[in-house]
Amino acid sequence: MPGKTLYDKLWEAHLVEEREDGSALIYIDRHLIHEVTSPQAFEGLRLAGRTPWRLDANLAVPDHNVPTGSAERAGGVAGIIDSTSRLQVQTLDDNCEQFGIEEIPINDRRQGIVHVVGPEMGATLPGMTVVCGDSHTSTHGALGALAHGIGTSEVEHVLATQCLVQQKMKNLRMRVDGRLALGVTAKDLALAIIGEIGTAGGTGFAIEFAGEAVEALSMEGRMTLCNMSIEAGARMGMIAVDDVTIDYVRGRPMAPKGDQWELAVAAWGDLHSDADAVFDHEVCIDAASVAPQVTWGTSPEMVAAVTDLIPDPAAMSNTGQREAAVRALSYMGLSGGAPITSIPADRVFIGSCTNSRIEDLREAAAIVRGRKKADSVKQAMVVPGSGEVKAQAEAEGLDRIFLDAGLEWREPGCSMCLAMNADKLGKGEHCASTSNRNFEGRQGFGGRTHLVSPGMAAAAAIAGHFVDVRDFQGEPS
Amino acid sequence: MKALRVHEGLVAPMDRANVDTDLIIPKQFLKSIKRSGFGPNLFDELRYLDEGQPGQDCSNRPLNPDFPLNFPRYQGASVLLARENFGCGSSREHAPWALEDYGFRCVIAPSFADIFYNNCFKNGVLPVALPAAQVDELFEALYANEGYRITVDLEQQEVLLADGRRWSFPVDDYRRQCLLEGLDDIGVTLKSGAAIRAYEDKLRGRSPWLFSSEAGA
Numbered sequence: 001m002p003g004k005t006l007y008d009k010l011w012e013a014h015l016v017e018e019r020e021d022g023s024a025l026i027y028i029d030r031h032l033i034h035e036v037t038s039p040q041a042f043e044g045l046r047l048a049g050r051t052p053w054r055l056d057a058n059l060a061v062p063d064h065n066v067p068t069g070s071a072e073r074a075g076g077v078a079g080i081i082d083s084t085s086r087l088q089v090q091t092l093d094d095n096c097e098q099f100g101i102e103e104i105p106i107n108d109r110r111q112g113i114v115h116v117v118g119p120e121m122g123a124t125l126p127g128m129t130v131v132c133g134d135s136h137t138s139t140h141g142a143l144g145a146l147a148h149g150i151g152t153s154e155v156e157h158v159l160a161t162q163c164l165v166q167q168k169m170k171n172l173r174m175r176v177d178g179r180l181a182l183g184v185t186a187k188d189l190a191l192a193i194i195g196e197i198g199t200a201g202g203t204g205f206a207i208e209f210a211g212e213a214v215e216a217l218s219m220e221g222r223m224t225l226c227n228m229s230i231e232a233g234a235r236m237g238m239i240a241v242d243d244v245t246i247d248y249v250r251g252r253p254m255a256p257k258g259d260q261w262e263l264a265v266a267a268w269g270d271l272h273s274d275a276d277a278v279f280d281h282e283v284c285i286d287a288a289s290v291a292p293q294v295t296w297g298t299s300p301e302m303v304a305a306v307t308d309l310i311p312d313p314a315a316m317s318n319t320g321q322r323e324a325a326v327r328a329l330s331y332m333g334l335s336g337g338a339p340i341t342s343i344p345a346d347r348v349f350i351g352s353c354t355n356s357r358i359e360d361l362r363e364a365a366a367i368v369r370g371r372k373k374a375d376s377v378k379q380a381m382v383v384p385g386s387g388e389v390k391a392q393a394e395a396e397g398l399d400r401i402f403l404d405a406g407l408e409w410r411e412p413g414c415s416m417c418l419a420m421n422a423d424k425l426g427k428g429e430h431c432a433s434t435s436n437r438n439f440e441g442r443q444g445f446g447g448r449t450h451l452v453s454p455g456m457a458a459a460a461a462i463a464g465h466f467v468d469v470r471d472f473q474g475e476p477s
Numbered sequence: 478m479k480a481l482r483v484h485e486g487l488v489a490p491m492d493r494a495n496v497d498t499d500l501i502i503p504k505q506f507l508k509s510i511k512r513s514g515f516g517p518n519l520f521d522e523l524r525y526l527d528e529g530q531p532g533q534d535c536s537n538r539p540l541n542p543d544f545p546l547n548f549p550r551y552q553g554a555s556v557l558l559a560r561e562n563f564g565c566g567s568s569r570e571h572a573p574w575a576l577e578d579y580g581f582r583c584v585i586a587p588s589f590a591d592i593f594y595n596n597c598f599k600n601g602v603l604p605v606a607l608p609a610a611q612v613d614e615l616f617e618a619l620y621a622n623e624g625y626r627i628t629v630d631l632e633q634q635e636v637l638l639a640d641g642r643r644w645s646f647p648v649d650d651y652r653r654q655c656l657l658e659g660l661d662d663i664g665v666t667l668k669s670g671a672a673i674r675a676y677e678d679k680l681r682g683r684s685p686w687l688f689s690s691e692a693g694a
Contacts, residue, residue, distance in 0.1 A: 016669065016672050016673055016676045017669055017672045019651070021649070021650035021651045021654065022649055022650055022651070023649065023650070023651035025666065025669055025672070025673070027673070027676055027677075027680070029687050036507050036508075036569075037507075037568070037569065037570065039510035040510065040511065040512045040570075043510075043512070048661075048663070050663070053673075054677075056688060056689040064507075065508065082508075084508040084509070084531050084532070085508055087508075087510065088508050088510060091510050125686070125687075127684070128687070133568060133570075134567075134568060135566065135567050135568040135592060148592075149568035149592055150568060150592070151568055151569070151570035151573075151592065151595065151596035151599060152512075152570040153570060153596065153599035153600070154595075154599070156663065157662065157663050157666065160663045160666075160667070161663060161666040161667060161670075161673065162673060162677075163666055163669075163673055165651060165662060165665075165666065167649055167651075199495055199562060199565055200495070200561060200562040200565065200588060200590070203562070203588065203590060203591055204591065230566075230592075231566075233562065233565065233590060233591070234591075235591045235592055254689075256686035260685065260686040261686075263685075263686065264684070264686050267683075267684065299495050299497075301495075320494055320560070323493075324493065324494055324495070327493070418499075418504050418567075419504060420504050420505070420507065420508065437497070437499065437566060437567075439497045439499040439500065439566060440499070440500060440522060441499060441500075441503055441522045442499050442504075445503075445522065445528040446528075
C-alpha cells in the first residue's frame with residue numbers, strides 16, 4: 001500500500017463516519033468566528049432551538065468591519081460611525097454572550113484579523129481541523145492543519161454538530177525547488193504560482209506546499225503562501241510540521257503546556273507526507289526564477305514580474321483570455337506593452353491576513369527607513385494584523401519608521417483588503433496592496449488594486465509608482 | 478431549504494470567466510445580518526451605473542443598459558448560463574443568497590469554485606457543471622433564440638434541451654438527496670450524534686490538549 005499524504009492523514013484522523021453515499025462526517029477541532037458570516041448562523045440556531053455542540057472549540061473576533069483610525073476606534077463598538085457596521089459587530093458580541101462563546105472584543109489587545117489571531121494565540125495547532133466562515137482560512141494550513149473556509153450554513157452546521165459533511169479532495173503537491181532570491185518573498189512565490197496554474201488550477205485539490213524553498217520559509221511566510229491557496233482555487237493549502245512550526249507554537253497562550261506539550265509534539269511528528277505517498281497531481285516551480293510580482297489585471301492570475309511589460313492582449317492566442325485581458329486592462333486604465341514600473345501608486349495598503357504579521361512589517365519598514373513617501377501618493381497606510389503584532393512592532397520602533405516616512409500607522413483589522421470599513425479606494429485610483437484579491441471593486445467602487453509583497457508596496461510608496469524592491473536594498477543614498 | 482427536483486425556466490447569460498463572489502455581491506451588502514433581500518444587489522457593480530449602498534431603494538438607480546440582465550428579453554430568468562470558475566474568491570454565502578433572492582434556481586457553467594459550489598446546494602440553487610463545448614453550444618442557442626428556456630432535472634441528473642437532447646451532469650449523492658428533499662442537513666448530522674460523541678471520547682484520550690480543560694497549566 002502506498003504511503004499517505006499529509007492531507008490523507010489529517011482526513012483519516014478526523015473521520016467520524018463514512019457514509020454509503022460517499023460523503024463523510026469530519027470532526028472540527030477549531031471553529032473561528034467573525035462578525036460578517038456568523039449572524040445568520042446564530043439566528044439559524046435560535047430559530048431551530050439548537051445550542052452549540054462544544055463551546056471550547058469556538059473562538060470569535062470582530063475584524064472585517066472594525067475602524068482602523070485611532071480616534072474612531074477609541075470609542076469601541078459604540079464608537080463605530082457606520083451604523084450597519086456597528087450593528088454587525090454588536091451582533092457578534094451579543095451572540096457570543098448569549099451562546100457562551102469566547103470572544104476577543106474590539107478593543108482587547110489580542111484583537112486582530114481572525115487568521116492572524118488564530119495562530120498567534122495558539123488557537124490553531126498542528127494536526128487540527130480548522131474552519132471559519134472566510135475563504136482565507138487556508139492560512140492555518142501553514143501549521144500542518146487541515147484548514148478551509150466555509151459558508152454561513154456550514155458555520156451553523158459546525159456550531160450545532162462540531163462536524164461537517166465533506167467529500168475528500170484530491171492531493172496536489174506544489175514543489176518549490178531551490179531558494180528564493182534576495183528581495184523575493186512568499187507573496188511573490190504565491191503570486192507566481194497562481195500565474196502559473198491559474199485561479200482555478202487548484203480547484204478540487206488540497207494543496208501541499210513542499211520543497212526546499214518552502215522549508216526555508218518562516219512561519220509568517222508559510223502563512224502568506226497557504227493564505228493564497230484559495231486564489232489558486234484550492235480551498236486548503238498546507239505545509240508539513242517541522243522545527244519551524246514547533247518553535248512557532250511553543251509558549252503561545254492557548255498551546256498545550258507541560259506534559260501535554262511533550263505529548264503533542266510527539267504526535268505532531270507524524271504530520272508530513274510519507275516518502276512514498278502518491279499525489280494525484282504535482283507541479284514543480286523553480287524558486288530562483290521567481291522575481292518580485294505585480295498584478296496588472298482584475299484576477300490574481302493576471303500577474304507579471306516587476307521587470308516585465310504589461311501583456312498585450314493582441315498577442316494572446318486564446319480568445320477567452322484575450323477578452324478577459326481587454327476587459328481587465330480597460331477597468332484598470334492600463335495599456336498592454338507598457339512597463340509595469342510605469343503604473344502609478346495613488347494609494348498604498350500594507351496589511352490584510354496575507355501580509356500583516358511582524359515579519360511583513362519589518363520587511364516594509366526596512367524599505368522606507370530614512371526615506372519619504374512620494375508626494376503623489378495620496379495615502380499609505382500600514383495596518384497591523386493584530387494588537388499583538390502592533391505592540392511588537394512598536395516595541396521594535398517600526399511605527400516611528402513608518403510615521404517618519406509619511407505612512408499612517410493604524411489599528412488592527414481587515415481594513416482596505418475588502419473595504420468594509422471606511423478604508424477604501426476612490427474611483428480610478430491605483431493601489432499597491434499587500435492583500436490577496438484584485439477583483440473589480442474589491443477595495444472600493446472603481447478602485448484598481450495591484451497585489452504585491454510588503455517590500456514592493458513600501459517601495460511603491462517611496463517611488464510613487466511600481467518599482468523593483470531589489471533596487472531599494474541597503475541604506476538610502 | 479427549498480427543494481428542487483425539476484426546474485424549467487428562462488435562461489440569461491453571464492458571459493465571462495472567473496466571475497468572483499465580490500462581483501456577484503459586493504462587500505458593502507455583507508453588513509446585513511439577515512439572510513434575505515440581496516436580490517436587488519446581485520451583480521450590483523455591473524447592473525447599475527452608480528455605487529450601491531446597503532438599505533437603499535434600488536428601483537430609481539441608473540441601470541447599465543449594456544448589462545444583459547437589464548435587457549427586456551432576460552427579465553424573469555431563473556437559469557444563469559456562465560463560464561468557467563464561476564463563484565471564485567470569497568466564501569460569502571451571500572452570493573447564492575443573492576442569486577436565489579433574484580430568482581435564479583440553477584447556474585450552468587463549465588466549472589465552479591469549490592466553496593461557492595457547496596454553498597449553492599445549501600440554498601436551493603443547483604449548480605450544473607457541463608463540458609465547455611456544451612456550454613458553448615448553449616450560449617449560441619441562447620443568443621440566437623429570444624425566450625430561450627431549458628429544463629434541468631436533478632432527479633435524473635440531466636439537462637433537457639428544446640430539441641429533445643439530454644445531457645447528463647455529475648452531482649454527488651449526498652448533495653443531490655439534500656436538495657431533492659429540501660433536507661435540513663444539520664438534522665441529518667445530528668442523527669449521528671452518538672458517533673460524534675464516541676469520536677470525541679477517543680479524541681480526548683488521544684489528543685487531550687484539544688480540550689481547553691485539559692490543555693495543561
